[in-house]
Amino acid sequence: MRSILRAHLLRWPTKGIIGGRHPTVETGLEEEGRSFISNDCLVGDVHRLYLISGPNMAGKSTFLRQNALITVLAQVGSFVPAEHAELGIVDHIFSRVGSADNLYRDQSTFMVEMLESATILRNATSRSFVIMDEIGRGTTPKDGIAVAFACLHHLYHVNKCRALFATHFHALADLIEKKGYGCSGLLLYGCGRGWERKRSIQVAKLAGLPKEAIEVAEEILGKDINY
Structure with missing residues (x-):
């Protein structure tokens, strides 16, 4: 495994991670003779929301999880897998990742997705860190785009929190660009600006x-x- 270090914890809401990695995924890849491609995550006052686009197997969910994990490790005083890390202290970490229904409560995949999203939108503050993965995939593309955009809009304008938001909906990226939100679009494998279609x-x-x-x-x- 490559370098680990102690993160600098700050009082203002920022997240500056250079060369961040997911430690367990990295270990698994090394066992297969492969290397983990590190990525930067710079979320703060100017760009406090990342909209992440890319195909299946590209690493979107891993990118979300690794940054949430680095935040947890840093805030409990542990070392973090990165080349550099400056993190504003968070009051909550919210996660909406994965897909599953709840048959015992008569809840479809989409209903579970919306219930978890509602909890985030109602409770996240400007000092929270949020990761949301593929919001709207449990319904039709048109409805999914509308719901995903509504969540993004609320996170940016109401919660005003740092957030990573992964999607397959390219139309969502177009909407965000038209609205001029302070978002960054990332291609996967190595992150960079722009949209891959x-x-x-x-x-x-x-x-x-x-x-x-x-x-x-x-x-x-x-x-x-x-x-």
Whole structure:
């Protein structure tokens, strides 16, 4: 495992992580003879919300989890897996990650997603840190985009907290850019600004989808469809 260090804890709401890594994922990769690609996370007053886009298997969820984990480790006084870390003390860490229904309470996947999202939007403060992964995926694309945008809007304008928000909805990225929010768009593997729109086809090819199916998907992607 690469370097670990003690984070600098600050009183103002900021998060400056250089070369951050997920320690357990990194260990697992090393056992397979592979290396973990570190990423920076710079969230503060100017860019307090990251909207993260990328295909499946790119590492969006890992990026969210590693930054929440680094925050926990730093605040309990432990060492953190990073090259540099300056973190504002948080009052809460909120997480909406994963998908599962609750049959015993008659709650669909989308209902569980909305209940957890509601808890975050009602309780997060300007000193909180929030990670939300694929909000709206449990319903139709149109409804999902609307709900995801509403959550982003509330986090930015009402909660005013530091947040990482991962999505597959490219239309959501377009809406955010039009509104001029202080967000950063990240490509995965190594994070960088901008939006990637066709990597999911590459994932489908890697998974072995028939060539005919890939061609149909590429044809649909080439059409002007709002979703």
